[in-house]
Amino acid sequence: MSADQLLLWISARREGSWRQFRAAVEQLCGAEEVSEGNEFPLHKRLRLNLERLAHVEFFAHECEDGWRVAPPVLAGSSADGRHMGVLCGARSDNFLRRFKTAANDMGLESIQDSGTPTVLRVFGEQESDFVRIAAGAGARYQPDAPLAIILQLPIAAPPDYRQTEDEFRHGADWEIDEFQVEQLRWQAVRRAEASMRRTGLFRFTIHFQPPRYFLRWEGSTHEVRRAIGIYALLRRRRKQVLFYDRVGRTLALPATCRPMLLMERALVLCSGLIPTFDPRNVRLTYSHVPENIARLAAQILRQDLR
Amino acid sequence: MDKAGGREENIRKTSGTDGLNRESEASILLHLIFNSRGDGVRTLALVADWRRGMPAELEVSGTQGDFEFVRLQDDRYQDVTLPDMGSGLRSGIEWRGRDAEHRKWRWVLGGRELYVLIPGNDIGLSGFVSAARLSLNQEHLVLATMSLQKDVLDALADAGCPEPLVLDQSYPGVPPGWLLFRRVRPTRAVPSRSERDILNALCPVADIxxxxxxxxxxxxxxxxxxxxxxxxxxxxxxxxxxxxxxxxxxxxxxxxxxxxxxxxxxxxxxxxxxxxxxxxxxxGCKEEWQVWNAYDLGTGESICGAYCHHEQLGRRWKVRVPSQNPVLVGAEPGQIFICQPRQDLHTATGLALVPFEPVWALPRNPAHLDKRHARVVPVGAIEPVRQIRRTTRHRGRDRAIAEWSRVIADAGRKGLAVSTGNEQAIALWRSYRAEAKRLWKAMR
Structure with a gap:
């Protein structure tokens, strides 16, 4: 219930700063506990899920210092001749009433999870029905949302000679961890050791700031996004971490190797469900992923699909 | 008993003015949140007030170490947790910082042996926050040192509280040497004791x-x-x-x-x-939610939430295109669009944004294909009654019309089947072939 209230608050405010989001989480969801085995504290988990489910953009263009709610969109996808639409973006009580009325004659499914707003999915045989529902509710319709998003993504390539070099963050307060490719985990390292490495990915963290990632590649240093750095190293070591179950249509990968945000969004919109986390093998599993999407994800991450 | 704010007084005396004035001083709240199961304290932290003129981020130092303040809400900074909270609460806390303009700021929590906490939702915080004293008919917590246990129980009884639940340090999150009193709900106003008695905090006033x-x-x-x-x-x-x-x-x-x-x-x-x-x-919620270019990855389209949109103005049609059939043709002769799939990705299906409503997806060189496998694919809505008309002469336009006719005629000559096998689609394809043939002859 609290994540639903948070999305209503976000939709009414439309945009805001990171601290306002934190305060709203504190106020509306604060009594919730971070469940055991979860990688993130509550506010980070909610932020990630709101982004994955395409409700809100954080630190993107035109909201660089905070967040902005995305417009309501019925995100379509299809598999085995059956169409599904997931309701993404902003919501209000009136909007939800219109949406439920418009989708009344179709299979409307409502899924509640503590870490996400209620997931609303509609199923049908004709794509034109989804266009009609979206129009009736006052939303946009995005056909083939997972494919449309994933086809925008660049290949996760390491920096090349044309890219300017960066430097590690200066200051003794930064905590530095190195990504261990074999163990797939982060391990503390001294700055001097990090500087000496010819190849490696390093995470720099300091109080209350998002971590920064630096890739040492062929002896030069580049600030990169986390997933780019991880998958560049995995490719170099020829380590395959994607597991696709063609029968169950699930895509699994180690939680430390979570792909970039927009790829996660594409994978999540295949089902409307956030990935399940299994603490025993520390894996994330995305459900109902069609094989063509899994193959594209593997190509973009430069992995083989196993 | 004259214990109230003794340590706070000490802090004020020892700190002196040091260039600070009242505007540069602010207070610190104690913030307590139980875990969701209610069997432990999840958070016992300090929240520093934010006032107009204070920076959003500031490094501060104090007797308990150095901290970074990050403004969280309109009037307060983010929670700070101390390694030895019990000692800090007893002896008092003072934090000092200097902003980029060299203005000095100071936060003080007077050390004491008793804290009253009220629900924080009235000031936008979950859990409980420290307050000056008990209020009537409201749920409270009291955090007090073990030495005050009897005094606290007597004072709560005077205030008409039912017997509270007393939790010691064996309860997760309660600092060593302290007791947490739960279910404190005073029902009687009690006159204050002597001017500086710490137990005045347990004397609820009648104010509503x-x-x-x-x-x-x-x-x-x-x-x-x-x-x-x-x-x-x-x-x-x-x-x-x-x-x-x-x-x-x-x-x-x-x-x-x-x-x-x-x-x-x-x-x-x-x-x-x-x-x-x-x-x-x-x-009410104003439904003024706009699409914007949240992510522009240089492909000509931008992503905003689940929506992918083209940067250029004007209507575009988004179609699913089989990679074997990259040539899209529309209803009007000259409407032809060749999809350029990404060379770095191998995919059976792509998406294209087309400046007209496409009707068919055709293979690029039908003459060289195996007609047992190659197909003509209908895309979008199949509308059998479609008027195909010739427009006025223009060199570029004529080239497009010629190309439009050629690709349809080539596919027809090869005898490619319509992928769906739908009779309406087959009939429509026949009409396109006939129009293409007529145009091709007219242009020769």
Whole structure:
């Protein structure tokens, strides 16, 4: 219930700063506990899920210092001749009433999870029905949302000679961890050791700031996004971490190797469900992923699909 | 007993003015949150006030170490947790910082052996926050050193509290040497003791204060329409206590909230009680949600939420294109679009944004294909009654018309089948072939 209230608050405010989001989480969801085995504290988990489910953009263009709610969109996808639409973006009580009325004659499914707003999915045989529902509710319709998003993504390539070099963050307060490719985990390292490495990915963290990632590649240093750095190293070591179950249509990968945000969004919109986390093998599993999407994800991450 | 604020007094005496004035000093709240199971304290932290002129981020130092303040809400910084909270609460806390303009700031929490905490939702915090003293008819917590246990229990009994639940350090999160008193709900006003007695904090006064709990708060006293707060009161509430909302007498609902007809309608409402007036408001959600270029990855399209949109103005049609059939043709001769699939990805299906409504997806060189496998693919809506017309002469346009005719005629000559096998689609394809043939002859 609290994540639903948070999305209503976000939709009414439309945009805001990171601290306002934190305060709203504190106020509306604060009594919730971070469940055991979860990688993130509550506010980070909610932020990630709101982004994955395409409700809100954080630190993107035109909201660089905070967040902005995305417009309501019925995100379509299809598999085995059956169409599904997931309701993404902003919501209000009136909007939800219109949406439920418009989708009344179709299979409307409502899924509640503590870490996400209620997931609303509609199923049908004709794509034109989804266009009609979206129009009736006052939303946009995005056909083939997972494919449309994933086809925008660049290949996760390491920096090349044309890219300017960066430097590690200066200051003794930064905590530095190195990504261990074999163990797939982060391990503390001294700055001097990090500087000496010819190849490696390093995470720099300091109080209350998002971590920064630096890739040492062929002896030069580049600030990169986390997933780019991880998958560049995995490719170099020829380590395959994607597991696709063609029968169950699930895509699994180690939680430390979570792909970039927009790829996660594409994978999540295949089902409307956030990935399940299994603490025993520390894996994330995305459900109902069609094989063509899994193959594209593997190509973009430069992995083989196993 | 004269224990009140002794340590705070010491801090003030020893710190001196040091270029600080009252505007540069602020207070610190104690913030406590139980875990969701209610069997432990999840957070016991300190929250520093933010005031106008203070920076959003600031490094501060104090006797308990150095910290970084990050502004979290309109009037406070993010929670700070101390490694030895019990000692800090007992001896007092002082933090000092200097901003980029060299202005000095100072935060003080006077050390004491007793803290009263009230629900934080009235100031936008979950859990409980420290307050000056008990209020009548309100749920509280009391955090006190073990040496005060008897004094606290006696004072709570005087204030008409039912017997509280006393938790010691074996309860997760309670600092060593301290006791946490739960279920503290005073029902009687008690006169204050001597001027500086710390137990004055346990003497509730009769003042009546409104409390706005829950709901979806948009601003300080404004809530989202449909999600109003519960209106409650703390203080000495007599039997003849009268509350009016917008001039209409309010009654206690089942949820122990005062309500009157129209109390939760959109707009500003006036709450009247005990000769005091406060206002609160409810505001509807304006559905003014725009698409913007949140992520532009250089492909010509931008992503915003789940929506992918083209940067150029004008209508575009998004179609699913089989990679073997990259040539899209529309209903009007000359409407032809060749998809350029990404060379770095191998995919059976792509998406294309087309400046006209496409009707067919055709292979690029039908003459060189195996007609047992190659197909003509209908895309978009199949409309058998489609008027194909010739437009006025123009060199570029004529080239496009010629190309349009050629690709259709080539596919037809090869005898490619329509992928769906739908009779209407086959008939439509025949009409396209006929029109292409007619145009091809006319242009020769």
């Amino acid at each position: 204060k409104p409390q706005f709990a829950g709901g979806i708060r948009l601003e300080s006293r404004t809530w989202l329409l449909g999600h109003p707060p519960r209106i409650q009161f703390a203080g000495q509430i007599e039997r003849e206590f009268v509350v009016k909302i917008d001039g209409i007498e309010a009654l206690l609902s089942d949820s122990q909230s005062y309500e009157a007809p129209g109390w939760d309608a959109e707009g500003t409402h006036e709450l009247w009680f005990a000769d005091q007036r406060v206002s609160y408001g409810l505001r």
